[in-house]
Amino acid sequence: MTLVPTLETDRLILRGVKSSDFEPFADFFASKASRFIGGPLDRVSVWRALSGYAGSWFMRGYGEFALEEKVSGKFAGLVGPWFPEGWPEPEIAWTIIPEFQGKGFAKEAALRSLRFAYQDLGWKTACSCIDADNTPSIKLAESLGAICEGETEIQPHGPALLYRHRPPSDFLGNDGLEAAA
């Protein structure tokens, strides 16, 4: 199936969601670590959420990629363009399961996703909506060069901070070398 393109970074494969992603995703959502993205959730709800991430590709023509660590082949999280009903605008979202946090995977995948959104989807702007208490995520947005524009509302979760990413001209530079690096 090639509905979802496969992208690559130094350490990650970005690909479509598949059934083997369910168990590690369910483990993550059973933990408190999922509190910033609507968790904890039971297994049935997690399956529906995962299927919904996959389904975004049909509804929007884009969606989050499943991350696979190249060296182990393990599912590491979901990162990519995401625009469910109830969001103020399309965003670049990221979720890394605890086992793979602290390795810079979210940044690596978010950079690749931003390039995908700008170059392949033709986005003129991009944001990320982040829970105000999600300090690691805020740090990541700032390290990507994003700037907080203020508070927004993401349904059904509630208030979130809207971080505006660098525009395509700045992010891609003259030839996109920076984003590719």
Next chain:
Amino acid sequence: MSNIEMTQPMNIIPSLETDRLIMRSFRSSDVEPMVSFFASDESRFYGGPLDRSQSWRRTATYAGQWLLNGYGEWALESKENGNFVGFCGPWYPPDLPEPEIAWALLPEFYGHGYATEAAQRALQFVYQELGWSTAMSLIEAENEASIRLALRLGAKFEKNYTEHGWNAQIYRHLPPDEFCERAA
């Protein structure tokens, strides 16, 4: 610019046809009719009513199952006027005991036999293309219209199902050989 080839969903999900319906993958134009379906009381047998954002996610969940399971539900489109009339197809979330054939119609399209037509085509697909040796439909005990449809398809009541908060009944469809004989 990009050299990534973006394949359209229509190329990976088989589109099926019946006399009066196209069965195709979900797309963005299905959101509004799905929102109105899930806003209505008719959605109570499908976990509704749901608000807009929940309806979008539910639609995405139906669409996305194709990636997780390699099969899933089709959006049903009227050949005559292109209207989205409902959805139907194989469905297997983890709260079900086994895969089922699911169906739902927008209320304004009740009474034309669309669900029967789509369910028959879906059954033919799972038996012939997916190689299923058996198929059931899980129907809420109070969903009389759906139970009548199952019986019309030749399904028989098998047992009640009360796991995961369900108050439902399992209707067992005709096995592949009998189903094909009947359809012929």
